[in-house]
Amino acid sequence: MQKNSTLLKKTDLLTEKKTLEINADLQPSANTIQNILQFASSYRAQKIANNQFVEWFVN
Numbered sequence: 001m002q003k004n005s006t007l008l009k010k011t012d013l014l015t016e017k018k019t020l021e022i023n024a025d026l027q028p029s030a031n032t033i034q035n036i037l038q039f040a041s042s043y044r045a046q047k048i049a050n051n052q053f054v055e056w057f058v059n
Contacts, residue, residue: 028036045055 042058043055044058045053047053
């Protein structure tokens, strides 16, 4: 049996400030959140039997 391993080389040497700036860019816009909430309010799903679901849109 042969064991292969690699050395840990950390390539992301960002400071906390830069990391926070990057994470801030990943936040959804207010319009995207509003669209998700509108979809969630009109979507319904109900379990009717074992592993069976009924899904419908209330619009």
